[in-house]
Amino acid sequence: MKATQLATFLASAIAKRLPVLLVGPPGVGKTDISNQAAAQAGAKLLVSHPVVSDPTDAKGLPWVGKDGKSATFLPFGEMKQAIDATELTVWLLDDLGQAQPAVQASYMQLLLSRRINGHVLPDCVTFIAASNRRTDRAGVSGILEPVKSRFVSIITLEPSLDDWCQWAFTNADIPPELIAFLRFRPELLCKFTPSADLSNCPLPRTWHNAGKILGLQLPAAIEGEALGGAVGEGAAVELAAFLRMYRELPNIDAILLDPDVQPIPSDPAVLYAVVTGLAIKANDQNFGRIARYTERLASGGHGEFATLLIRDVMRKTPDLANTPEFARLASGETGKLFTGM
Structure with missing residues (x-):
């Protein structure tokens, strides 16, 4: 399931208090999607990391009673926060598959009966769990069968360039040249290669780091080596070559000043960079000129880039769809490309 679809499904599941298990390779956004879904549902997010937990984290800490003849289990940490919750709360069990079987089993009782050692979870608390797969070489030994069956569904998160770009347009850490590069080389968005070596590979998470x-x-030599450490040497070399081209692009400000005069590139890599x-x-001040350049792209045989430009503008600034310039563009010949009419 793609990220936007998964966020919608999770928000609905959260509203009905249905627990869901997310799986996928490292770095594809399982935790971020859980955050997004909790926010979409208006829920507070509580995060536990069972891989570094002890069974007492879910069961409570054994404590001798005042009479010296009895004992109880005192909740602490995330368990205490969950028991005391009074508003809709998502309890995220991150990297559950890396946890020891005894730790997984301690959460199983909470998932099924929502109570453990005399402590009851309020109805406002629900669960999402996330895990890598055994084939990812991420230390996953598996999830106990009785634990898996406690989740209403097990969903695999599939990386999607379109969803990643939609997220990237709203993230200040992602420069436009990186979005343009991954559009030019979409297969590099997620090229997960498990390795025992101390090196990274291209993943949504590592591109964020890039x-x-x-x-x-940074200076070019330092930047290249740092990028190699972020996404791996091969991807970094390709990105460096793209950046050299990108930094010699037609001036974006010049296009915005006079869209009728500035040249239309012919190289697809340059076109990706320009439209991004x-x-x-x-x-709202320059969209009329962007619309004019869009029309020139379409009439010059680059309709797919005209469509991409308008869709990206709408992703970043949706309110521009309410402008007279957008209405004029959408009602003309170019508008047929991105409205499907």
Whole structure:
């Protein structure tokens, strides 16, 4: 299931207090999607990491009573917060598959009967769990069968470039040149390669890290090596070559000043970069000029890039769909490309 679909499903499951298990390779956004779904449902998020937990974290700490003849289990940490919750709360069990069987079993009772050692979870608390797969070489030995069956559904998160770009347009850490590069080389968004070596591979998470490195504006030699450490050497070399081209692009500001005169690139890599740069800068003051450049793209045989430009503008600044310039564009020949009419 893609990220946008999964967020919608999780928000509905949260509202009905249905527990869901998410699986997928490291770094594809399972935790971020859980955060997004909790926010969409108006829920508070409580995060536990069973991989570093002890069974007492879910069961409570044994405590001798005042009479010295009895004992009880005192809740603490996330368990205490969950028991005391008075508003809709999502309890995220992150990396559950890496946890020891005894820890998994301690959460099983909470998932099924919602009570353990005399402590009862309020109705406002529900669960999401996330795990890598055994084939990911992430330390997952598996999840106990009785634990798996406690979840209403087990969903695999599938990386999607379109969903990633939609997220990236609202994230200040992701520069437009990185979005343009991954559009040009979409197969590099998620090229998970498990390895025992101390190296990274291209993943949504590691591309996010690459965006942070680009934001440092380092000298080229240092930047290249740092990017190699973020996404792996092969992907970093391709990105470096793209960046050299990107930094010699037609001036985006010049296009915005005079869209009728500036040249239309012919190289697909340059076109990806130009339309992404224009979409990032779109606002109600310059959208009319962006619309004009869009028409030139369409009439020049680059209809797919005209469509991409308008869709990206709408992702970043949806209110521009209410402008007269958008209405004029949508009602013309170019509008047929992105409205499907």
